[in-house]
Amino acid sequence: MSDSAIHSVAGAAGGIVAMTVTYPLIFLSTRAAVETKKESKSTYQAVLDIIMREGIAGLYSGLNSSLLGIAITNGVYYYFYERSRETILRARSGTKALSTLESMSIGLIAGSATTVISNPIWVIQTSQAVRTLSSDSAQPVVVKKLGFIETVQNILAKGGLPAFWRGLGPALILVINPIIQYTAFEQLKNFLVARRTNKLRAAGAAAAVAVLSDWDFFLLGALSKLAATSATYPYIVVKSRLQAGSANALKYKSSFDGLLTILKEEGIEGLYKGIGSKIIQSVLIAAILFAGQRRIFEMTKKVLQPIVVKQ
Template sequence: MSDNVAHALSGAGGGIVSMALTYPLVSISSRLQVQKNDDSKDAYKNTVDAFVKILAKEGPRGLYAGLSSGIFGIAITNGVYYYCYEAVKAIFEKAKGQGKPMSTPESMLAGAIAGSAVVFATNPIWTVNTRLTVRKGVEGKKSNFLGVFLSILKNEGIAGLYSGVMAALVLVINPIIQYTVFEQVKNKIAKSKDLTNFDFFLLGALSKLCATGITYPYIVIKSRMQVSQNSEDRYTSIWDGFKKIIASEGVGGLYKGISSKITQSILTAAFLFMAKEMLFDWAVWVLVLTGARKAKIAGKA
């Protein structure tokens, strides 16, 4: 068996660790993204204000609303992404000859293929997670993953579970930017030194900063499309979302919650890349013990 499964397992594990450590920022940024009325007394003014109000009104549990679905979602997301990415990467490297890294266009194509696979596999999970996190479209006893999932399926059909899927597909450019920056910078640094866990932490932070800063308006639109809205507020397309947000909230509306999102994204990516590298050898070891992978002997897998 190739290393694709080991990359998928270590990626999923790294995602779980990073999501668990940064989830309060995920919760706050999601609520700020979908907030349209800034005039009410309950409206969140910024990240700190949101943190204080959520804590006062809902307690610590409010900051972790939807955590289980978030962890499930990130595990599936990273597992699928890394498996597909490494599979495409292996094809390119085999065609070019061992030892030759992917070029920038090849990194981008690998990211596009893996990212698209992730969108179709996980969009329903993130739609449910967004509604659980921001507490919209969630009713009483249905305030759990299965209850919200079935409610959306009953009231909105399959299309409801894939709300915001077009914006999500556009956001495939986010991991493309992230992993292209990561791979290219890593390859340059690796020529002069052996990379440490802290290097991977910094590379993860840098690559995610670039990706999130460029794609943030699409993140806002996707989050709002995934939340249950009345007919007047619903965005019929990405372009419709851009027009309505700019018309009612100005350009600033496209960047609501960006400070908490960038902080969360940078920390998540940094912890993810560092944890993934640390967990990779463990994943290989588990696969060898279970017989799913042959042990490496004399330099051969």
């Protein structure tokens, strides 16, 4: 098995772990982003309202499709990212560190491929997450929750096959999110490794090269995702509304028109609905993913190594 394939499997596994731990936060941010009412609720109040109306299980509506989505998204992304990275590194000699331009180019290739392939899964997840969203939180929920297959059938019945690519426009624009994330991660990692290596060599270890810890990967993953999510959140709102099949959102002429419409009708705060829980969730999932993916990759390599040697 090639390193890029192992990275793909490790990324999928790490994503599943991270999504399971943080799912209630992405559920809350998705609902807040789709909600068009001007009332604002704290995360605590939103949690209480959902538990009162739908029980604890309500916080996990759409988890099954999210786990499938994150596995596909991360698996495809890591495969294309590592494959492209290997190609670039093989084409030149010298340093193994990627430049900013190389990191951005690799992120663009991997992000675009991942977005097109995984968009149907996120349409299903968003539809499940907002299905029981009520216009009046005081009223009992009467809308039946749908499972994965039922949601697929419902989307097909209402919009046909093209409905699974709702929100693809802003989703492709949001390819800039992982570009910012992985570029920031690579450059922060390069800076940290170079700085620590210089310290080691200055102390007398002439051939030493610094190795980052799991904690380093956790912090670098968190910082890079914080920068990416903060910069792109308004487009996340537009994408969520389109993927949910919101009647207002389907009238948007373009992603930019969606931004202008939300700004006009709901003010600047409309572009940042749910950003609190989204940032917490994004930072946590990225931190867990970067640390977990690296560890799973190393463990898988160790397991496969004896097999390769015997062959």
